[in-house]
Amino acid sequence: xxxxxxxxxxxxFKNRVLVASGTFGYGDEVKDLVDVSKLGGICTKxxxxxxxxxxxxxxxxxxPSGMLNSIGLANIGVHNFIxxxxxxxxxxxxxxxxxxxxxxxxxxxxxxxxxEEQEGIDGYEINVSCPNVKEGGLNxxxxxxxxxxxxxQLRALTEKPLIIKLTPxxxxxSEFARAVEEAGxxxxxxxxxxxxxxxxxxxxxxxxxxxxxxxxxxxxxPIALAKVYEVAQAVKIPILxxxxxxxxxxxxxFLLVGATAVQVGTANFINPGTGVDVAEGLRRFAEQHQxxxxxxxxxxxxxxxxxxxxQSWL
Ligand code: SIN
Numbered sequence: 001x002x003x004x005x006x007x008x009x010x011x012x013f014k015n016r017v018l019v020a021s022g023t024f025g026y027g028d029e030v031k032d033l034v035d036v037s038k039l040g041g042i043c044t045k046x047x048x049x050x051x052x053x054x055x056x057x058x059x060x061x062x063x064p065s066g067m068l069n070s071i072g073l074a075n076i077g078v079h080n081f082i083x084x085x086x087x088x089x090x091x092x093x094x095x096x097x098x099x100x101x102x103x104x105x106x107x108x109x110x111x112x113x114x115x116e117e118q119e120g121i122d123g124y125e126i127n128v129s130c131p132n133v134k135e136g137g138l139n140x141x142x143x144x145x146x147x148x149x150x151x152x153q154l155r156a157l158t159e160k161p162l163i164i165k166l167t168p169x170x171x172x173x174s175e176f177a178r179a180v181e182e183a184g185x186x187x188x189x190x191x192x193x194x195x196x197x198x199x200x201x202x203x204x205x206x207x208x209x210x211x212x213x214x215x216x217x218x219x220x221x222p223i224a225l226a227k228v229y230e231v232a233q234a235v236k237i238p239i240l241x242x243x244x245x246x247x248x249x250x251x252x253x254f255l256l257v258g259a260t261a262v263q264v265g266t267a268n269f270i271n272p273g274t275g276v277d278v279a280e281g282l283r284r285f286a287e288q289h290q291x292x293x294x295x296x297x298x299x300x301x302x303x304x305x306x307x308x309x310x311q312s313w314l
Contacts, residue, residue: 020189051080072132082115086118190259
């Protein structure tokens with residue numbers, strides 16, 4: 001029997017494949033389509049204190065091998081989440097990670113404090129990396145001292161796993177990972193979307209209402225791999241690798257460069273069962289390679305470190 005599970009701060013995830021925030025709703029939307037008990041965990045859509053409508057349309061654009069979004073953190077708000085979504089999530093046989101987004105440090109704390117009073121939440125993922133809002137989002141996530149402060153303050157409020165979702169839209173993501181590790185975070189999610197844009201040449205206008213948005217999907221996988229690799233050189237806490245994972249082979253690449261586990265995101269818009277397929281594929285690969293534990297893949301890439309450009313500034 002192959003060991004597929006892993007733990008963050010004592011919470012055991014049954015396998016190393018979670019579904020990424022914003023790509024799986026609050027879980028209940030897909031309950032007739034996906035057996036979520038076969039996933040390591042569900043990361044919910046970001047929650048703020050009050051409901052948010054998000055940005056005006058158009059807020060999704062398909063691009064070559066990718067997707068641009070500018071949703072603007074549309075969500076039902078933490079109170080409606082507790083009343084309408086948490087009862088379902090309490091029954092699922094997988095770990096529930098609630099993603100929190102906020103416009104101020106106070107709001108992060110208020111949302112987390114209220115969630116701490118509820119049953120059925122296994123941990124938190126903190127979104128400091130949304131590129132589609134004017135307040136919060138990248139204002140926080142590109143400011144290393146602010147990212148550290150948010151992590152420190154939230155750490156003081158919970159004993160549950162605290163995972164910080166980092167943006168790739170900075171020069172050295174490893175500095176941010178180090179800061180949140182020092183602040184007491186238990187893990188980092190690497191990466192959120194890459195700022196991008198698309199233009200309608202006939203209208204001579206940007207396709208997204210907000211001009212720029214966040215690029216995801218296979219187009220960003222090479223970027224995400226390099227960021228995970230960079231972070232893995234810098235910190236000891238687990239890394240949840242995200243960015244264009246469509247298949248088990250993609251997930252294995254992330255593990256090899258240092259991710260402890262992965263999150264499947266944009267692929268869910270094509271097939272919400274992708275995460276389950278990736279988890280099964282990962283187990284099959286481990287079987288074929290006679291591994292006792294999927295952990296044997298984590299950081300197992302052999303590289304010529306002396307040729308690595310990254311090492312020169314880490
Ligand atoms: C959004 O709601 O705009 C996307 C969320 C994110 O990129 O963090």
